Amino acid sequence: MDLTNGFAFICPFKTNSGNKALENLPVELAGLNACKPLIITSRKLAGGSAIGTLKNAFGDSGMTFGVFDEVTETADLNVVEQIRDIFIKGQYDSIIALGGGVIVDVAKIVNLAVSQKVADARQLSTATAIRDPLGPFVVIPTAAATGMETSKYASLHGISFVAVHLMPDLVILDPRLTRAKDGKAVAEAGFAAFGRILEADVAPGKNPLMHAYAFTALRFLRENLAEAVTKRCNKKASLAVANAVAMSGCVISNTDQTVLHRLGKVFQNIVHVHPGMIIGMCLYPFLDDQIKKDRSLLSNLLLTLGGDDKYVFMPEDGRPGAALREIYEFSYEIYAALKGKMPPTIREAGIQQYLMDDVLEVINQEPDGAYLRTIIDRVGGSSIKA
Amino acid sequence: MQEIHAGGKPLKKAYVAIFLWFTGRAIQAAAKVDKEVKKEFDTLPDEFTFALGSLPNGPWMVVGKEKGKVKYFGGNLKCRPIHLRLVIKNIEAAFLILSFQESTALATTRNRLMTDGEVPYALSVIRILDIVEVYLLPKLIASLAVKRYPSWWPFGHKLAGRIGVYTRTLLGI
Amino acid sequence: MILPDYYEFCCRVQIVAGHDALEKIPALLAEMGAKKPLIVTDKGVAAAGLVDIVVNALKEGVTIGGIADNVPPDSDLKVVNQLAGLYRDNACDAIIAVGGGSVMDTAKGVNIVVSENATDLMAFSGAGALNRRLKPLVAIPTTAGTGSEVTLVAVIKDHEKHQKMLFTSYFLLPNVSILDSRMTMTMPPFITAMTGMDALSHAVEGYYCLQKNPLSDAHSLAAVNMIHQYLSMVTKNPADKEGRLAMAVGACLAGISFSNSMVGIVHNLGHATGAVCGVPHGICMAVLLPYGLEYNMHKRRDIIAELLLPMAGEDVYLKTPRAERADKVVSLIRQMNQDLNVITGGRHARYFSEVKDRDGKQMVPRDVLPEIAKAALFDGATIYNPEDSDYEDNLLVLEAAWEGKPLDRSKIKKG
Ligand SMILES: [Fe+2]
Numbered sequence: 001m002d003l004t005n006g007f008a009f010i011c012p013f014k015t016n017s018g019n020k021a022l023e024n025l026p027v028e029l030a031g032l033n034a035c036k037p038l039i040i041t042s043r044k045l046a047g048g049s050a051i052g053t054l055k056n057a058f059g060d061s062g063m064t065f066g067v068f069d070e071v072t073e074t075a076d077l078n079v080v081e082q083i084r085d086i087f088i089k090g091q092y093d094s095i096i097a098l099g100g101g102v103i104v105d106v107a108k109i110v111n112l113a114v115s116q117k118v119a120d121a122r123q124l125s126t127a128t129a130i131r132d133p134l135g136p137f138v139v140i141p142t143a144a145a146t147g148m149e150t151s152k153y154a155s156l157h158g159i160s161f162v163a164v165h166l167m168p169d170l171v172i173l174d175p176r177l178t179r180a181k182d183g184k185a186v187a188e189a190g191f192a193a194f195g196r197i198l199e200a201d202v203a204p205g206k207n208p209l210m211h212a213y214a215f216t217a218l219r220f221l222r223e224n225l226a227e228a229v230t231k232r233c234n235k236k237a238s239l240a241v242a243n244a245v246a247m248s249g250c251v252i253s254n255t256d257q258t259v260l261h262r263l264g265k266v267f268q269n270i271v272h273v274h275p276g277m278i279i280g281m282c283l284y285p286f287l288d289d290q291i292k293k294d295r296s297l298l299s300n301l302l303l304t305l306g307g308d309d310k311y312v313f314m315p316e317d318g319r320p321g322a323a324l325r326e327i328y329e330f331s332y333e334i335y336a337a338l339k340g341k342m343p344p345t346i347r348e349a350g351i352q353q354y355l356m357d358d359v360l361e362v363i364n365q366e367p368d369g370a371y372l373r374t375i376i377d378r379v380g381g382s383s384i385k386a
Numbered sequence: 387m388q389e390i391h392a393g394g395k396p397l398k399k400a401y402v403a404i405f406l407w408f409t410g411r412a413i414q415a416a417a418k419v420d421k422e423v424k425k426e427f428d429t430l431p432d433e434f435t436f437a438l439g440s441l442p443n444g445p446w447m448v449v450g451k452e453k454g455k456v457k458y459f460g461g462n463l464k465c466r467p468i469h470l471r472l473v474i475k476n477i478e479a480a481f482l483i484l485s486f487q488e489s490t491a492l493a494t495t496r497n498r499l500m501t502d503g504e505v506p507y508a509l510s511v512i513r514i515l516d517i518v519e520v521y522l523l524p525k526l527i528a529s530l531a532v533k534r535y536p537s538w539w540p541f542g543h544k545l546a547g548r549i550g551v552y553t554r555t556l557l558g559i
Numbered sequence: 560m561i562l563p564d565y566y567e568f569c570c571r572v573q574i575v576a577g578h579d580a581l582e583k584i585p586a587l588l589a590e591m592g593a594k595k596p597l598i599v600t601d602k603g604v605a606a607a608g609l610v611d612i613v614v615n616a617l618k619e620g621v622t623i624g625g626i627a628d629n630v631p632p633d634s635d636l637k638v639v640n641q642l643a644g645l646y647r648d649n650a651c652d653a654i655i656a657v658g659g660g661s662v663m664d665t666a667k668g669v670n671i672v673v674s675e676n677a678t679d680l681m682a683f684s685g686a687g688a689l690n691r692r693l694k695p696l697v698a699i700p701t702t703a704g705t706g707s708e709v710t711l712v713a714v715i716k717d718h719e720k721h722q723k724m725l726f727t728s729y730f731l732l733p734n735v736s737i738l739d740s741r742m743t744m745t746m747p748p749f750i751t752a753m754t755g756m757d758a759l760s761h762a763v764e765g766y767y768c769l770q771k772n773p774l775s776d777a778h779s780l781a782a783v784n785m786i787h788q789y790l791s792m793v794t795k796n797p798a799d800k801e802g803r804l805a806m807a808v809g810a811c812l813a814g815i816s817f818s819n820s821m822v823g824i825v826h827n828l829g830h831a832t833g834a835v836c837g838v839p840h841g842i843c844m845a846v847l848l849p850y851g852l853e854y855n856m857h858k859r860r861d862i863i864a865e866l867l868l869p870m871a872g873e874d875v876y877l878k879t880p881r882a883e884r885a886d887k888v889v890s891l892i893r894q895m896n897q898d899l900n901v902i903t904g905g906r907h908a909r910y911f912s913e914v915k916d917r918d919g920k921q922m923v924p925r926d927v928l929p930e931i932a933k934a935a936l937f938d939g940a941t942i943y944n945p946e947d948s949d950y951e952d953n954l955l956v957l958e959a960a961w962e963g964k965p966l967d968r969s970k971i972k973k974g
Contacts, residue, residue: 003804006577011570014729015774018496018565023478026392027441031729033690058392059477060399061442066389086387132592133692208785208808209574209815212777219560220773240562243773308868312876494942495769495821496565502685505725506937534947534974 007207010164011250013139013150017173017243022057022140025096028170029063032136034094036064038087040107042071046099046142053176054098054140066090071103076157080106081121084113094136097168098177100145100189108154108166111137130163139168141242143180146275147193150249158269167253171246175235178242183229184341187334188276190225190241192264193217193248194330195279195286200255201304202290202297210254215304217244217251222305222326226333260286263363263372270358271351281345283331285378287324295320302326345380398481399445403461405484406438406447409518410458413449416518417456426514427456436470436503436511437463440480470503470511486523490515491533566772569729570815572698572709576738576808578800581616584655584697587735588621591695593653595624597646599666600657602628604701607745613657613699624651634664636680636717636724643672653695656733657742659754660705663698667713667731670696680715681724689728698733701742703806704754704841706761706814708736738807740800748794749906751806752899753841755790758810759892760825760844762786764851765816766866767859768823768943775820778812784869785809787891791898823944825851828953828960831935832911836923842908845896850956852889853966857973858945860885867891910963928957946971 016024029037041051051069058065068083087095087110095114097107113121115134139149150171154161180186200206201214220240228237252261263282264275291298298320303311305326314322335344343349346356363372416423435450439461448459450466459465474480479498482488490512493499501508520528520535529535575583588594596617600610605628617623627642646654646669656666671683674693683689698708713726743751762782765775786809793802828851829843852863864884868876871891879887899907908914911923923931932953935941941948948956952972959966 003576003808004578004801006575006580008573008575008583010573014567014569014571016565016567018563020476020478020482021565023476024497027475031690055390055392058390060394061392061476063392064389065392066387068387070387090389131590207576208781208812209778212774212781212812215780216560216773216777220562223560236562243562247774308865308876312868312873491769491942496563497567497770498565505939509937509939509941512942529974532947532974533945534972 001206001208001211002204003207005205007205007209009207009209009254011213011254012164013168013250014170015173015243015246016170017239019175021172021174022054022176023059025057025138025172026059026061026063028138028172029094029136032094032169034136036066036090036092037094037096037136037138038066038068038083038090038092039096039098040071040083040103040110041067041069041098042103043069044072045101045103045144050098050142050177053174054096065096066092071099071106073102075102075106077109077122077124077159080109080113080124080156083110084118084121087114094138096138096140097149098140099142100149102156104139104141104149105154105156107137107139109156109161111135112154112161112166124159124161126159126161128161130161130165132165134165137168138170138172140172140174140177141246142177143182143185143189143238143242145189145242145245147189147196147245147248147252150246152253164253167249173239173242173246175239179235179238180228180232180241183232184338185274186238186241187225187229187280187338187342188274189245190221190228190276190334191280191283191331192274192276193245194221194225195260195264195276195283196258197244197248197251198283198301199257199260199286200251202287202301203255203257204294204297205257206255210251213247213250217247218304220244222330225330226337229334230337259368259372259375262366263375266359266362270362271355273349273351277342277349280331280334280342281379282375283327284324285375287327289375291320291324298323305330346376347380395477398477402440402477402480402484403445406445406461409438409484409515409522410447410449410460412518412522413514414456414458416514416521420517420521423514423517426510426517427451430507430510431469433467434470434507435459435466435468436472436507437468438472438474438511438515439463440474440477470501470507472508472511473500473502474498475500486519489519489532560773560776563772566770568772568774568819570709570732570819571729572732573735574709574738574811575735576804576811578740578804580737580739581613581699581741584617584737585620587697588653588695591653591734593695594620595622595649595651596653596655596697597624597642597649597651597669598626598655598657599630599642599662599669600626600628601630601632601662604628604658604662607701609701609742609745610657612741613655624649630658630662630665632661634661634668634713634715636668636715637719639665639668639672639680639715642669646673653697655697655699657699657701659700659702660707663700663705663707663733664713664715666696666698667726668715670694670731671726684724684726689726689730691730693730696733698736699739699742700736700807700810702746702750702754703743703803703810704757706758706810706817708733708738709811709814710818712818736811738804738811740804740807743803743807744798744800746797748797749903750841751797752790752794752903752907753839753845755786755794755806755810755841756845756848756896756899757841758782758806758813759786759790759895760829760848760851761813761817761822762809763848763866763892764822764825765813765820767852767855767862767945768821769945770943771820771862775816778816779820780866780869782809782812782816783866786813787870787895790895791902794899794902821943822940823851824854824940824946824948824956827935827938827940827944827948828931828957830938830940831931832923832957835927835931835934838911838914838922842914845899846908846911846914846960847956849889849892849896850960850966852885852892853968854948854952854956854971855945856885856889856968857971863888911957911961912963923961925961928954928961932957947974
């Protein structure tokens with residue numbers, strides 16, 4: 001790793017992962033100087049049993065807490081304002097987000113609104129400056145997490161916010177909540193995390209601190225994702241995947257390499273598919289390009305994915321290719337396990353023509369739009385167009 | 387939208403309370419029959435008292451020295467001045483530890499246990515708890531619970547010790 | 560990669576590294592809403608001209624609220640209170656700590672006093688007594704070793720009452736740590752060697768101790784790689800800019816690892832040796848590290864073997880049979896001590912019997928080993944060591960480390 005140009009890195013959240021992790025919540029909240037949290041979640045998206053498990057975790061703590069469980073997929077700033085009002089009137093002092101995706105976006109923006117004491121959350125916009133640290137904020141991802149929960153990004157209905165202060169203080173990964181209900185959802189989350197981390201980790205500007213997270217997360221996914229997809233009873237594999245997904249939020253907050261991430265996001269916004277599905281498709285063509293640009297950057301990937309022996313026993317010039325094979329095998333196992341439930345190309349995803357037109361229009365506006373377009377072409381995007 | 391006041395976990399609490407009672411008595415007994423435990427207590431100051439228990443509201447076990455003798459003082463934290471508290475972060479973790487699913491050492495490395503007081507005292511107390519675990523548990527379980535099962539102790543030492551600790555624990559002498 | 564049944568990991572500190580990282584401080588302070596920092600340092604750091612470099616880098620947009628260079632080698636409550644007074648009198652709004660462990664501890668102590676408006680620091684000692692953000696603290700380490708720029712502990716001594724106060728809280732973590740190659744460039748070879756071995760001991764102990772977890776592991780692996788590659792190089796060639804930066808980053812990675820996974824018998828015995836004989840911490844670490852590995856070998860062979868590739872690289876890894884990888888790690892560390900001993904003209908000690916003070920007097924006479932072995936029983940690091948260690952175990956390790964003979968592993972009591 002070349003340190004000549006220097007680097008900066010930050011991961012503000014603490015991770016608590018494993019058996020009975022949730023039960024530490026009262027102690028952890030006390031450490032954050034919080035005693036009356038408001039839980040933001042969704043009965044529909046996070047599930048009643050997850051909410052029940054969380055409530056039980058407060059055990060005999062004697063704490064009082066609020067539960068807002070009505071976040072929906074289409075939540076907007078009106079919902080944020082509704083929750084802000086509840087937060088103020090109920091004199092809550094901290095926020096716990098239970099779930100993934102939109103639930104956490106809403107929670108982050110509520111935290112912004114209450115911490116910066118805005119009079120009306122509907123006035124918040126992309127231009128809102130986020131200068132100071134926000135109030136105590138805990139994220140408890142479920143299997144529905146996308147990886148963005150732990151990141152510095154939040155977006156809701158086209159309004160987006162970026163600030164390190166939006167990241168949680170604490171992430172709790174509890175095997176009772178991270179167990180996958182649906183193999184496809186785990187695969188999507190896993191692919192999203194894998195792709196986002198991978199592109200940061202094969203970039204020339206990576207630094208050793210970010211690489212520590214990338215290394216851990218990529219290896220966890222390589223070793224556990226297929227298992228978590230096929231054997232839903234395997235709590236340990238799903239927990240390992242959830243760990244990797246949470247780490248991906250840290251990695252993406254410390255990189256400006258976001259080709260795969262942006263591709264996923266465009267489809268997510270326009271076609272309403274999980275970004276992981278698109279990232280999974282684009283993984284291979286993207287890396288194919290990287291290997292043409294600079295083979296040495298992929299060399300280390302073999303060490304991360306294959307382990308010490310595979311790396312050392314492969315001659316130097318075979319390593320980038322072997323890394324690609326690792327990724328090919330990794331994806332193949334997952335696609336095979338899902339037996340067609342996860343489309344490997346855009347064509348097979350059955351995305352309609354008018355939506356593809358919208359996607360391409362947005363992509364053309366990106367500074368590197370022409371390049372992004374070539375990736376889409378290779379995963380069957382253009383053939384719909386033809 | 388609803389506001390909830392966290393309730394209790396009476397069953398787990400009762401279990402933990404029973405085991406704390408048992409462990410407290412066992413320490414008192416072990417201090418009489420085991421030289422290692424005795425030696426460890428000798429390094430601690432007179433009237434030294436420690437408590438082991440769970441956040442936020444107990445239960446607790448208070449053990450200390452009184453006029454040179456080691457005594458179990460019950461579960462009331464206010465019964466006398468306490469020099470060291472070993473605090474388990476929540477009742478679920480207390481259950482794991484006191485049902486011997488996790489040893490004190492393992493629980494510490496899993497951040498389940500906090501110490502409030504001087505580190506040297508805490509180490510002495512953890513060593514005492516380890517020895518008592520070896521006495522109370524069959525070898526198979528104890529060897530999982532402690533880092534190193536003292537297989538070099540003569541067999542008679544352990545057996546006699548165990549019987550001694552058990553009877554004294556139950557009789558409270 | 561093993562996922563423990565339960566683990567916690569946290570390092571909230573923003574790390575800014577580079578050959579010109581100091582110049583980023585004004586912008587970083589501005590982000591935290593501060594513009595008048597108090598600089599806390601010690602006489603040695605100031606005399607080496609390091610404070611001047613920092614002050615020069617701060618020029619724009621920052622008013623320096625004061626420079627206090629009177630931090631003693633052993634943190635002291637009186638100094639903490641005096642510096643807090645200075646902070647208040649000059650209406651400072653942030654603290655910049657430039658130095659090693661004692662400077663960091665002192666700065667953390669000052670931060671508690673000024674943030675909590677404390678009159679009695681003791682009230683905030685122990686774990687969990689602090690529960691809100693303190694004033695912005697920027698840490699600039701001047702040794703590549705202690706890792707205290709990323710640790711959440713502070714030790715302040717009350718020399719009048721003969722008390723040692725321990726503070727542990729995530730709120731004690733610096734907001735930013737600046738790793739700048741210029742800060743270690745003038746460190747003499749002898750100090751470079753021992754602080755570097757301290758860093759290596761953090762990376763290695765962090766990797767085998769009981770509280771290890773996947774993230775601390777990844778930090779350790781990276782640290783071991785950088786430290787092994789660069790330590791001898793910068794000891795030989797102090798002006799090696801790239802090497803200095805790599806060592807600073809490596810030591811920081813090692814600090815992040817061990818502050819999450821804790822340390823074991825090497826630090827356990829090292830703390831005791833320091834307390835009984837006054838031997839500098841880094842020397843204790845250099846001497847004890849191979850023995851700590853040997854002592855835990857029967858429990859951690861496979862784990863220790865995983866350090867070989869990052870440490871020695873492909874060639875050595877390929878040439879070493881699988882079963883001997885862990886032993887090779889130990890012999891490589893012995894070799895490092897040997898190399899450093901040669902580079903420093905014999906000043907870097909390999910065994911305790913070699914440790915001498917300024918007057919050439921032996922610092923660890925053989926007959927104090929029992930006292931050290933006993934003191935070690937009361938040091939917290941014993942909890943996290945994979946194998947239990949009682950008085951006899953401690954003495955066994957200390958005697959081997961004194962003589963410089965490999966540990967006779969058949970004498971270790973195994974359960
Ligand atoms: Fe150290």
